[in-house]
Amino acid sequence: MSTINTVVAFIYLVAAIGFVVGLHLMNSPATARKGSPISMWAMVAAVGVTLAKIAYDQTITGIGWAMLAAGVAVGGFAGLRMARRVKMTAIPQLVSLFNAVGGGAAALIAIADFVRLTGSSTSSISTTAIVASAIDVIIGPVTFTGSLIAAGKLQGWITGEPVILPGTRLITGALAIVGLGGASYLFAGNASMPVLMTICGAALVFGVTMVMPIGGADMPVVIALLNSFTGIAVAIAGFVINNAGLIIAGAFVGASGGILTELMAIAMNRSILNILIGGFGTGDAKVAAAVAAGGDIRRLGAEDAAIQMAYASKVIIVPGYGLAAAQAQHEARQLADVLEANGVEVLFAIHPVAGRMPGHMNVLLAEANVPYTALKEMDEANPEFPTADVALVVGANDVTNPAARRPGNPISGMPILDVDKAKSIIVIKRSMGHGYAGIDNELYTDPKTGMFFADAKQGLAEIVAGVKSLVGA
Amino acid sequence: MSAGLVSDISIFVLAILVGFEVISKVPSTLHTPLMSASNAIHGVVVVGAMITASAAHDTTGYVLTFVAAVFAAMNVVGGYAVTDRMLQMFKKRPAPAARTPEGAPSSDSEQAGARSVAR
Numbered sequence: 001m002s003t004i005n006t007v008v009a010f011i012y013l014v015a016a017i018g019f020v021v022g023l024h025l026m027n028s029p030a031t032a033r034k035g036s037p038i039s040m041w042a043m044v045a046a047v048g049v050t051l052a053k054i055a056y057d058q059t060i061t062g063i064g065w066a067m068l069a070a071g072v073a074v075g076g077f078a079g080l081r082m083a084r085r086v087k088m089t090a091i092p093q094l095v096s097l098f099n100a101v102g103g104g105a106a107a108l109i110a111i112a113d114f115v116r117l118t119g120s121s122t123s124s125i126s127t128t129a130i131v132a133s134a135i136d137v138i139i140g141p142v143t144f145t146g147s148l149i150a151a152g153k154l155q156g157w158i159t160g161e162p163v164i165l166p167g168t169r170l171i172t173g174a175l176a177i178v179g180l181g182g183a184s185y186l187f188a189g190n191a192s193m194p195v196l197m198t199i200c201g202a203a204l205v206f207g208v209t210m211v212m213p214i215g216g217a218d219m220p221v222v223i224a225l226l227n228s229f230t231g232i233a234v235a236i237a238g239f240v241i242n243n244a245g246l247i248i249a250g251a252f253v254g255a256s257g258g259i260l261t262e263l264m265a266i267a268m269n270r271s272i273l274n275i276l277i278g279g280f281g282t283g284d285a286k287v288a289a290a291v292a293a294g295g296d297i298r299r300l301g302a303e304d305a306a307i308q309m310a311y312a313s314k315v316i317i318v319p320g321y322g323l324a325a326a327q328a329q330h331e332a333r334q335l336a337d338v339l340e341a342n343g344v345e346v347l348f349a350i351h352p353v354a355g356r357m358p359g360h361m362n363v364l365l366a367e368a369n370v371p372y373t374a375l376k377e378m379d380e381a382n383p384e385f386p387t388a389d390v391a392l393v394v395g396a397n398d399v400t401n402p403a404a405r406r407p408g409n410p411i412s413g414m415p416i417l418d419v420d421k422a423k424s425i426i427v428i429k430r431s432m433g434h435g436y437a438g439i440d441n442e443l444y445t446d447p448k449t450g451m452f453f454a455d456a457k458q459g460l461a462e463i464v465a466g467v468k469s470l471v472g473a
Numbered sequence: 474m475s476a477g478l479v480s481d482i483s484i485f486v487l488a489i490l491v492g493f494e495v496i497s498k499v500p501s502t503l504h505t506p507l508m509s510a511s512n513a514i515h516g517v518v519v520v521g522a523m524i525t526a527s528a529a530h531d532t533t534g535y536v537l538t539f540v541a542a543v544f545a546a547m548n549v550v551g552g553y554a555v556t557d558r559m560l561q562m563f564k565k566r567p568a569p570a571a572r573t574p575e576g577a578p579s580s581d582s583e584q585a586g587a588r589s590v591a592r
Contacts, residue, residue: 067535072543075542223508248485249515
C-alpha cells in the first residue's frame with residue numbers, strides 16, 4: 001500500500017469513529033448538541049483526504065474537476081439554502097428530500113462505474129462490481145422516488161390519503177419480479193447495460209407504488225426506513241468503487257437507521273410491517289369516517305375559553321398535529337406567557353408522537369421559546385391532569401381519546417394523555433373530523449368538554465386577545 | 474474471492490453491528506434530530522461522487538459525475554445544516570433561569586426566570 005493510500009485509509013477510520021461517536025452522543029438530550037459538530041468534522045476530514053487523493057492520483061481530467069466542482073457548488077448551495085429557509089414545521093419533508101438525493105447519488109455512482117467498465121475494452125468488469133452495481137440500482141432508485149413521494153405527501157403536493165389503485169399490488173409484484181430477474185441475469189456474469197437500465201426503471205416505479213398506498217401519518221416511519229435503505233445503498237456503492245469509507249459509514253447508517261425506524265414505529269404504536277402492507281388508517285379509515293359523529297357536543301367561543309383559563313390556577317396545553325400544521329406554536333407560547341403573567345401555572349403535555357413525527361413538537365415549541373422545563377413528556381404530564389383546572393387541546397385527536405383504554409377498537413392499547421381527567425377541557429379544532437385512526441373521539445362528547453371550532457393559529461390568537469382584555473394587560 | 478473483498482465484507486458486517494448498538498433507548502424527543510443526523514452521515518456518498526469524477530473520461534461519465542455531485546452535495550450540506558438548526562432549538566434546555574442563554578434577548582431570559590420562579 002502506497003503512503004497516500006495508507007494515510008487515506010486511516011483518515012477514513014478516524015472519520016468513521018467520528019460518525020459513530022457523534023451519533024451516539026445524540027442518544028441523550030444533554031449531549032445531543034455536541035454530537036453534530038463531531039460528525040460534521042469527521043465528514044470534512046473524509047472529503048478533504050479524498051480530495052487530496054484524487055489530486056495526487058491525477059487520473060481526473062480538467063473537465064472532471066469542473067463537473068465535480070460545479071455539481072458540488074450547485075448541490076451544496078441548494079441544500080444549504082433549503083436547510084436555512086425551511087420552516088420548522090416542514091423539516092420532515094426536507095429530510096426526506098435530502099434522503100432521496102442521497103439514494104439517487106449512490107445509484108448514479110454505481111451506474112457510472114458500470115458504464116465505464118463495460119465500455120472500456122482494456123479492463124474487464126469483476127463479478128463483485130456487477131453484483132454491487134445491480135444491488136445499488138435496485139435500492140438507490142427505490143429510495144429516490146420513494147422519498148420524493150413521501151416528501152410530496154407531507155408537503156401536501158400529493159394527497160396524504162393512501163392511494164390504492166386496482167392492481168397496484170399486481171404492478172408492485174411484477175416490478176419486483178423484473179428487478180430480481182434482471183439482477184439474477186447480471187449476477188450470472190452478464191454485464192448488460194440495457195438490463196441494468198431496466199432494473200433501474202423498475203426500481204424507480206417500485207418506489208412510487210410502494211409509498212403511494214401508505215397514509216400521510218405513517219410517512220415519518222417510511223422516511224426513517226428509506227433513510228436506512230440509503231445507508232445500505234451508499235455502503236454497496238462503496239463496494240462498487242472499492243472505498244472503505246463509504247462501506248463503513250453507509251452500513252453504520254443502514255443499521256442505526258433500522259433501529260431508529262423500529263423505535264419510531266413503537267412510539268407511534270405501529271409495526272413496520274403493518275405500515276408497509278397498510279393496516280388501519282388506510283382502507284378501514286374510509287369506512288369508519290363515513291359514520292357520523294354521534295353524541296352531543298358543547299360549543300364554546302373564544303371569550304368563554306379565555307374566562308375559564310384566566311381564572312384557573314393550572315392550565316395544561318396539549319398541542320397536536322393541528323397546531324403544527326397551522327404553525328400556531330408562537331400563539332401557544334403567547335397564551336402561556338399571558339396566563340403566567342397572571343399567575344396561572346402553564347404546562348405543555350407532549351405526546352411522544354405529537355406533531356408530524358416523534359420529537360417534532362419539542363422542536364417546534366423550542367423554536368417558539370417555550371422553556372424546556374414547561375414541556376412535559378407523557379409520563380410526567382399524566383399525573384398532572386387531575387389537578388389541572390383546564391386542559392386545552394390544540395389540534396390533537398387520537399392521542400387524547402379515552403377509547404384507547406378499552407379493548408376492541410383501532411387505538412386500543414395506544415398510550416394516551418389523560419386529558420379527560422382534568423376538571424374541564426377545551427378543544428380547539430377545525431371540525432369534528434376524525435383523526436388518523438378514523439374513529440370518534442369520546443373526549444369531545446364528554447360533558448366537561450367545550451369545543452371551540454377554529455383554526456389553531458386563529459383560535460389561540462383570539463383566546464390570547466380575550467385573556468388580555470380580561471386581565472387588562 | 475480476493476482478500477480485498479473479504480476484508481470489505483468484514484468491515485461491512487462489523488459496521489452494521491456497530492450501527493445496531495449505537496442507538497439504544499432514545500427518548501422520542503430526539504427521534505427527529507437523530508434521523509436527520511444519520512441522513513447527513515450517508516451524505517458521505519459525496520466521497521463516492523468525487524471518486525467517480527476522478528475516473529470519468531467521456532461525456533456519459535461527466536454527466537453522471539455532475540448529477541451525482543449535485544445530489545450528494547445537497548445531501549451532505551443540507552443534512553448537516555438542518556440537523557444543526559434543529560439542535561440549536563435545544564440550546565436553552567438546561568434550567569433557563571440558571572444562566573442567560575447566549576444571544577437571546579434579555580426579555581426572554583427574564584420571562585424564563587419568572588416562569589421557573591412560578592413553578
